[in-house]
Amino acid sequence: MRAEAYAPGRVELLGNHTDYNQGVVLAAAIDRGLKVSGERRHDGRITLRSSSMGRFEITVEDLRPENERRWVNYVLGVVRELLDAGLSIGGFSAEIEGDLPPGCGLSSSAALEVATAFVLLRLFNARLSLLEIAKLCQRAEHRFVGVQSGLLDQVTSIFGRSGHAVFFDARSDEVRAIPFPPGLALIIAESGKKRELTEGLYNQRREETRAAAEALGLVALRDISPNELAKRDLPPLLRRRAAHVVGENERVRRALVLLAQNDGRGFGALMNESHESSRQNFENSTAELDLLVEIACDLPGVYGARLTGGGFGGATVTLCENVEAARIADELAQTYNRRSGLKSRLFVCALADGAR
Numbered sequence: 001m002r003a004e005a006y007a008p009g010r011v012e013l014l015g016n017h018t019d020y021n022q023g024v025v026l027a028a029a030i031d032r033g034l035k036v037s038g039e040r041r042h043d044g045r046i047t048l049r050s051s052s053m054g055r056f057e058i059t060v061e062d063l064r065p066e067n068e069r070r071w072v073n074y075v076l077g078v079v080r081e082l083l084d085a086g087l088s089i090g091g092f093s094a095e096i097e098g099d100l101p102p103g104c105g106l107s108s109s110a111a112l113e114v115a116t117a118f119v120l121l122r123l124f125n126a127r128l129s130l131l132e133i134a135k136l137c138q139r140a141e142h143r144f145v146g147v148q149s150g151l152l153d154q155v156t157s158i159f160g161r162s163g164h165a166v167f168f169d170a171r172s173d174e175v176r177a178i179p180f181p182p183g184l185a186l187i188i189a190e191s192g193k194k195r196e197l198t199e200g201l202y203n204q205r206r207e208e209t210r211a212a213a214e215a216l217g218l219v220a221l222r223d224i225s226p227n228e229l230a231k232r233d234l235p236p237l238l239r240r241r242a243a244h245v246v247g248e249n250e251r252v253r254r255a256l257v258l259l260a261q262n263d264g265r266g267f268g269a270l271m272n273e274s275h276e277s278s279r280q281n282f283e284n285s286t287a288e289l290d291l292l293v294e295i296a297c298d299l300p301g302v303y304g305a306r307l308t309g310g311g312f313g314g315a316t317v318t319l320c321e322n323v324e325a326a327r328i329a330d331e332l333a334q335t336y337n338r339r340s341g342l343k344s345r346l347f348v349c350a351l352a353d354g355a356r
């Protein structure tokens with residue numbers, strides 16, 4: 001028997017670094033993704049073949065993280081977690097293909113985890129709820145990849161819906177599809193600068209926000225409003241980190257009201273505020289991401305722009321009129337290249353359906 005699954009990439013729209021602080025976030029699955037297809041083997045081997053990353057082979061018995069070809073860890077990590085969840089997963093061959101390039105901030109990692117989990121559950125006749133699958137993939141990333149990421153990427157890849165944003169409440173696990181104003185497009189622009197040590201910086205921010213919550217006597221930064229935070233004592237660095245997360249939660253709440261009124265422009269203004277807060281408070285932007293946002297915001301037809309995802313490199317997302325998207329993407333790429341000397345890979349994306 002062969003099985004096949006597709007999982008899309010995602011773009012974070014608002015709610016930066018809120019997920020692991022038990023906060024709220026708005027994201028969307030995009031119309032690019034990865035397909036994993038495979039079949040069972042009876043010799044206990046796992047063989048992987050990716051059109052862009054090459055081949056890999058290991059036995060189920062020898063399962064361990066790979067230091068050289070790190071892309072395989074997303075697959076192997078999922079196998080490990082399925083086994084630890086008590087499911088009997090044996091050998092299999094899998095092929096990976098798609099149009100979601102790694103390292104562009106589109107979360108190809110979550111897409112690979114989710115598509116792998118879907119295929120293996122089918123091949124080995126097992127069932128898990130969609131939320132359990134998301135959490136299992138997140139654990140794979142923590143244990144096999146070493147990034148203490150939140151649940152945003154996996155939830156969005158699974159629960160995305162065409163023309164909708166995904167609202168996720170990381171405390172209650174509520175997931176809701178929110179209609180997005182029609183006629184808008186998202187341009188995702190990679191900064192073109194190689195990221196280094198970002199895992200360490202991500203984990204460090206996670207630690208700083210935890211320390212801020214602790215200093216405030218809170219379970220999580222979810223539990224304080226921007227006004228209350230302003231009245232409390234906190235060392236300057238922790239204050240800035242907390243202000244970002246608390247502000248992002250607030251912006252997500254304001255965004256829900258704006259989306260209910262189909263207000264794309266208002267939503268874009270919140271994206272700009274979010275980027276400014278990343279820049280000043282969370283310090284997870286870079287000169288390149290700032291430049292992409294600055295150029296985008298000067299182009300007619302753009303509603304707003306911000307960095308998307310973890311930051312420290314990666315990509316920005318620009319919200320604009322659909323009919324203008326191709327022209328805006330072109331101008332953004334050219335101006336960015338002229339001013340930075342770097343080449344940005346750009347993707348004009350629609351809000352799309354989740355994994356299947």
Ligand code: GLA
Nearest residue numbers: 016017149150151152309310
């Ligand atoms: C990465 C992580 C997510 C989330 C974002 C920042 O994409 O994988 O869980 O924390 O960064 O919002």
